[in-house]
Amino acid sequence: MSEPPALTIAHVSHSYGARKALEDVSFGVERGAFAVLLGLNGAGKSTLFSLITRLYAAREGTIEIFGHNVAREPGEALRRLGVVFQARTLDLELSLRQNLLYHAALHGIGGFEAARKTKEALARAGLGDRANDKARDLSGGQMRRVEIARALLHEPPLLLLDEPTVGLDVKARADILAHVRELVRAKGLGVLWTTHLIDEVADDDAVVILHKGKVLGAGSAADILALAQAGTVAEAFRSLTAELDIAS
């Protein structure tokens, strides 16, 4: 039997009262793949993110992380997952080391192991010499690097990033994107990168287009281009979303 994918989302629907935020959403992220969840603001990306991280429970459909159902085996699913939220979630009053040690404890890692992993993670993020600085003294880009380092501290095989480049300047954006792509190459990490910025999609990425709570297309960038009969991902995105807008 083949190994289950890093992330499987099957027929997930979710509503806030009468408003439907997600409708029959299905797609997967393969192990070691860089997948981009592309959608405009309000497409349902953050709702989906909240369902995957179990902040809310999915009312319909199933979500599995490496074959572990998020609703039935939350512990086993969440321990395989690293998360970078859209909002800044470092504790600004604490030092970088303290922030990372806290995260390690939340995954049951303590003592020397936590200290070692923290040191390594900060070095990987290029901030080894800032371990004792308070988080509030970092730039936006540096904070993101620490958040990524923190999310990978417990060595999860799947990393979720919710619009990680929002609010960053052009250089910091490119830097963060390159950093995560390098992690995928070097560590075989599976990544789900949500964004509304089409230029963050590379040719060999897996792409999922989410619009008004529905998946309009999922596959390799080449599949999406073929589906929309477009020359670029940007054109494909415009064409696919326009079809739905006209239909609705």
Add this chain to the structure above:
Amino acid sequence: MSAAAGFSPRQYATCLGGVVWREALRFLHQRERFVSALVRPLVWLFIFAAGFRQVLGVSIIPPYDTYVLYEVYITPGLMAMIQLFNGMQSSLSMVYDREMGNMRTLLVSPFPRWFLLGSKLMAGVAVSILQVYAYLIIAYFWEIEPPTFWGYLTVLPALALSGLMLGALGMLLSSLIKQLENFAGVMNFVIFPMFFASSALYPLWRVKESSPWLFYVCEANPFTHAVELIRFAFYQQVAWDSLALVVGFTAVFLAGAIIAYDPSKGMLMRKGG
């Protein structure tokens, strides 16, 4: 269910230790919070109690076996007040964390959610107990002390229980509050009525004399029982009925908070986290 089948007791202890450690660090970094937590009861002790000492006489009621000064009478109430404010402050920080997104880092931990919330609660209780003992050290120099030194130890379990009850209440409220702005109202509708309609400032027999209706409200107030539990424990005695009620209220508040933070049943869903 096998929510955290893969974790050993030691890893649970590491997680709990980490949550308590972070709360303590945050508390130490917020010196104003520590100072105001200490100044508030001291103002009541040094100014209010000194002023009312002549007006309010306290007859001999258990656990006291002699007439006591008004300052002595209100000290257990002020100890509970420190915990009440601390519980609400923790709840305020949870609402803030939720708005800022920090709460999510806690909730995506693979440990079971009841354990994470329980750890957070215990961290708040530990901080509140530190505050109470800091207050007691100052009160000692004001000649307010238990009949024997053991009172300082016997009051500890009572403080842990009352801290848990008030912290659990704060946690439940934090799940019900939509936004930070709504918090001030809750403070007015929770802290002040709980504090004033209790035995913290005056014995309930006095309340009964002036208003039987208010007496029953005070009797039903969980805070009254936290105060009495602490008062008796400070005098190395157990107020059994208060103990039972505090345990019961803690269970109810905690269950409510865990349900409210449960992803499939909770109110977070409606608020968008």
